[in-house]
Amino acid sequence: MPAIDLQALWDAVYRADDQQSFRELFNHFYTRLVRFATDLATSREAAEEIVSDVFVQLWKNRREGEPVLYLKTYLYTAVRNRCYNHHRDEEKHQWLELEAENAPLSGDVHPQLEWKEMQQWLDKAVANLSPQGRTIFRLIREEGFKYKEVAALLEISPRTVETQLVRATSRLREALQQYSRDFDPKIPTR
């Protein structure tokens, strides 16, 4: 997909009520936000509901008060707040489950090509990080947030963000080393 100009779409939404631009924004952010909300330890169903509610409010309030300037930050913050609210009544928010301790990366990978196979292998290593580490890694790598933004979003120190990210790098390097041990040795020729 071509890179889309999110700011231009958002301008069209709050200045011209353009529903189609709103749909494009929704389609762009929905899956990412649902994943983010799921990482904040809510169920998949709750995560989907939370993300939809955030968009409902965004549309309803599009012309109220000051226009939202940084849409991305706004959306992630709104989703975070709702996730916390979702937990408030039951228990205080906490990162559930720890990092899968050297969980064996078992390979039911269907290779198309060695590169894809390796990519999937690394995806698995990311999935095996602690939920906090995984969330931080994705926010920085996939959503392009800065350390400080992630720290503000998750209400942790920038130092923790960095520590978690370094930890992720270390796990990924381990995964690469394991991968080359298990798979790289030349397949004997027929």
Next chain:
Amino acid sequence: MHHHRLDELITAKLSGTLDESGRQELANLLLQHPERAQELSLLEQYWHAVPEPEAPPAAVFREMMAKAEPSGETIVKAVHWWKWIAAAALIGVLCTVSYQLWWSPRHLQIDRQLVETRNGERRQFRLSDGSTVHLNASSRLTCRLNARTREMWLEGEAYFEVAKDAARPFIVHAASMNIHALGTAFNVKAYPEDALYETTLLEGAVEVYLDKTPEQKVRLRPYEKLAIGSHTALTSPEKKLIIKPVLSKATMAKAAALPAIDSSLSETAWVSNRLQFESLNFEQLAKLLERWYGIKITFRNEAVKSYVFSGSFASETITQALRALQLTEEFHFDQQSTQIIIY
């Protein structure tokens, strides 16, 4: 060695926060441990190959909008004419939109969507009218759906299963071909670099005509394929139209009972994730393999190019595929990640 320090430096490099002294330090560390340099380069490749998440099904947006806009009236109607101009100006300035938009400001292009695949990537999706599209590797499809028409512009290859809607014709434009359909399943192949553009009908009926000769419509029956030369077609299109059955009469009887996606045909095997080919020379096959696996193939031996192969691959890696081909013909290959040299 200082593993932890190396992890810190690699992390900074990946996230773009590495300063000059860090760069020096990393370079020095990698000089001492060259085996780590490959890890870094793989991690960098991985870091930058971020997959685009799938958009949710259209119903998810509809349900959300039903809550956001409970009256159900479309905002579009309520907007004053000057807002349209403002919106058109805004979008026109910010996007690379074709000038057509200015001539039909009421459509803006809001009903258009572009779907693209890279080499080695195939995608399947459903359009808002219920039709299904499978898009083969390295293809671009622009879809325009509105109350009156369903129109697609294709570069590359796609398989369409069209939902019946007599009021809205389904038209695919691919290179110089135009294909009209009403509730049907067909495959269109029009890669700019290929010598032939093809339309294969699996079910229902389609009419095909060329840009130059819209009055000459050719009607295809199921299991017929229409092929036109991509280069010569411009001068004398009518001579280059080739219609041929893709199945013999006998198998056609059987074919009626087959499911819409008929994976026994090489024209549509890709839809079921199989790469199938018949009597292709190695040069043609290399093009298919490039798209299928997202790789680059170079020949260092002219004689090898004319080897002819038939066969099919499903879950094989490119290495396994080439080894299988080596069983029938003699050649060598050399692989460096996504670059393959055949000699």
